[in-house]
């Protein structure tokens with residue numbers, strides 16, 4: 001078999017991959033949604049095709065990989081994860097199939113993130129950046145006789161249109177949209193419900209003045225956290241404008257207020273202030289010992305957050321300064337399953353949603369949209385969305401976006417926060433390492449500043465815990481004394497505890 005000249009790779013000008021396929025669908029899609037028009041998806045840059053095409057192919061580049069041909073693609077990819085950069089380059093020179101396998105961007109992103117260089121140029125891909133290959137010198141070999149879902153899928157997912165998923169939201173699923181709310185209205189009627197407010201953010205200086213360009217002019221050299229790397233803003237903006245990642249690196253920075261020297265809250269020249277309807281944030285009784293509270297979020301179209309619940313049973317607001325975000329949300333309770341495609345460990349400490357946002361949309365969105373409890377909405381520029389304590393949410397930016405989010409404990413969820421801090425101590429997050437016993441500290445501070453509220457909330461928690469214990473006893477020991485006296489009829493066997501959505505552990 002004629003071997004390509006692999007030694008000259010990346011030292012010559014690119015040439016287009018031959019007749020790259022257009023609009024392949026690597027999976028059978030269970031949904032009936034009108035998915036992206038196929039010809040909007042460019043071909044894979046190396047011409048790799050989905051696995052199914054191998055059935056009718058006359059030639060297969062995999063035949064040249066010798067004994068490795070016995071291994072499934074997944075295993076080959078996993079083995080390559082153990083190699084360092086030079087070894088990957090060497091393996092990639094042995095044949096075209098390994099060349100394509102070693103071009104997988106995830107391998108290079110992991111190497112980059114594992115040991116980020118102090119200085120680098122963003123060259124459009126993680127591989128070209130890690131190996132410091134200028135874009136004009138990146139070589140592209142035609143691998144159109146290679147058939148691999150695992151190589152084709154990330155590229156395909158990076159280009160599917162979001163439109164079929166974020167548009168045509170059924171009326172029953174629509175997130176409520178309101179101009180604004182008073183604290184009383186929020187506290188009495190809205191603390192358990194997602195909603196979008198269209199007015200308050202439009203008053204913020206951040207809304208009036210911030211754009212990628214204005215932030216770049218003022219904070220271009222300032223360093224922000226994007227997932228596991230710290231980059232100056234100008235580098236991140238270069239990345240945002242020029243990447244083809246399936247799950248784009250997301251700037252999610254908790255130190256922005258001090259790093260940007262911002263004023264926040266009811267003071268002159270404040271960049272933003274939490275809308276008054278959300279009321280007091282009870283975590284502020286902890287002063288500097290409180291857990292992380294606020295984040296600046298910047299990302300390109302398709303970046304976003306996979307399904308999760310917010311930490312420590314807090315509620316949150318998320319304000320879009322530029323761009324727009326699609327939200328899909330589900331309530332949670334011990335009686336309800338997690339959203340379609342999301343798996344949770346028995347103690348709820350681990351959420352597995354191995355799918356990228358695009359994969360989840362492709363595979364599960366249609367089912368999710370039909371699932372009772374599902375709500376969806378677009379939070380546009382100058383709008384703010386409320387995430388109630390305990391709600392699942394997946395969020396995707398439908399345009400390049402700048403947002404600010406803040407987590408808080410509202411009055412209505414004080415009991416849920418106490419419950420979480422005392423019964424899920426192993427899942428508490430966001431506190432500084434030296435802050436010991438967050439639950440005891442929180443209770444002590446609440447005792448000082450809000451003794452009556454604390455007493456009420458603890459009494460409510462006790463009532464719930466006892467209710468659940470009673471139910472447990474009924475299941476384990478049969479009817480209660482009350483049942484026997486005829487006051488209460490016990491239902492059938494059930495592992496559903498309570499109907500209040502809280503997760504009090506059964507002792």
Ligand SMILES: O=C(O)CCC(=O)C(=O)O
Pocket residue numbers: 297304305310316317318325387393395396403405406
């Ligand atoms: O803007 C996003 O990606 C969502 C962030 C988030 O999960 C939140 O604000 O709770």
Ligand SMILES: [Fe+2]
Pocket residue numbers: 305308309310316387393
């Ligand atoms: Fe969140």
